[in-house]
Amino acid sequence: MNLNSEAIKKNDVEIAINNVSVVFKDNQGNDVKALDNIDFDIHKGEFISLLGPSGCGKTTLLRTIADLLEPTSGNVRVSNMTPKEIRLMQKFGIVFQNPVLFEWRTVKKNIELPLEIMGYSKKDRSDRADEMLEMVGLTKFADHYPQQLSGGMQQRVGIARAFGIRPEILLMDEPFSALDEFTKEKLHLDLLKIWEKTNKTIVFVTHNIQEAVFLSTRICVLSPHPGRLSAVVDADLPYPRTIDMRDTPHFGELVSKVRNSFEGGSL
């Protein structure tokens, strides 16, 4: 790598995670290291997966980026600012494992919620929500209430809501782990399509190796006890990705490469 491309890459850093450690107290008052000295950069427009078994601190790491948790030591910088500054500028979109929809609002009104908070005009809100509904294929369900939809559709509403604010960075915490395989596969393709169209940076937490390989540009492999970064794997499958790529030898190689990079015992 020559100096030039190094410089470009440095300029391109969207999220810098600098020696982040997080220590919790357990029930007995002992210190538990959830994250141990995590240090890496996420570039603009990347689709990064934080992959690992439970207890590896992948969600904790996502929360430090989202300003939902302060690191015990080290820091996170987003576009050269603190996560708090970025949050106050309303540049984060978050999708949780549960859709977290407001039951008393229709699907469309749920998508409009963050836009209302950000002070968009009624017409702008409505137009944007319609656009998002079309993107996730739920136009027909605009006036339904969340409990009338299936789990997969609800999660799509959550994704539409997150993309609706045109966030700089999308943070997704195991968004598909509660869904069945068929729905998941469809949403994978939907998400990739939206990502390619919008060119946002996505940080995606998952415990599913295939999912991480299929979606990401790079995979951060985290190992538990203490939560630490074991490897960063380039998932160099070409885009746009298609379902049959999962059957290629290269996909299998990437999966085993990721699997072998875990530390601390078999999975």
Place this chain on the structure above:
Amino acid sequence: MMKTITKIKNSKALVTLVWVLGILVIWEIFAFIIQATKRTPENIMPHVWQIFYSFIDPKPVSNGMSCLQVVLFNAGQTLSRAGQGFMIGTLIGFALAILMKLSHIIEKIAAPYLMLIQLIPILGMAPIILAMTHDIGSSRIIIAAILTFYPVATNTLAGLNSVEKQKYELMYSYAAKKSTVYFKMLIPSCIPYFFTGLKIAAPMAITASILVDTLQGDGGLGCMLSQSLKHAMSIYVFWDIVVFSAVIGVLSCSLMGWIENAVSPLKRIERKTKKKKEAA
């Protein structure tokens, strides 16, 4: 055919019907026994048809008014005061719940003593309030308000506390202001709980108002009820008031349910999906 049978089996109306018929049958069995053994059976347990006949009997029982006229004339006073007290209690209860949610200090100070107010028997509190206000009307309102505010406050607070952590985190990630969090998230979330409080409180407010009536002789359902029991007028006034207030109590509770259905589209959806599931 099978479908209609299961539909009838599952319907709420049938359950209600069985209950009503069961109670009527048991009532009548005892009414016949009492008729055969006591000298004034109507004072203890008249037949159901006798009670219903007294509603339509035009014979005057007091001041030239029939039974039904006595009940309706006095119900106006009692129920309007109960209604005013209920509304005041609802406002105070809701405001208190919001205040307790806003400030942990207020919650810590208020919560244990609210319980205490609730523990004082209403029969003990009513004369004190009456002595303080010298007015039976305002006493009715105050007592109804005191009984109303507690279930409204506790249920609303439970609703405010029921919002899951991730909703807060979502609002936090939008950098939402505190007032936005209240108006867009907390208050809409607590509405179903708030209505549960209202459904509990509405019959209580009516009962309280009737109880306060019994303290003075200035009219009201409770006053007529005690006069009738003292044989100052036909005993059927007593029975009619018992039936009437039971019906009003149930109706007041249903009224809250209707209002809830009218103001919250969510409720309608829930019923629709439930019906669909039952039909399937």
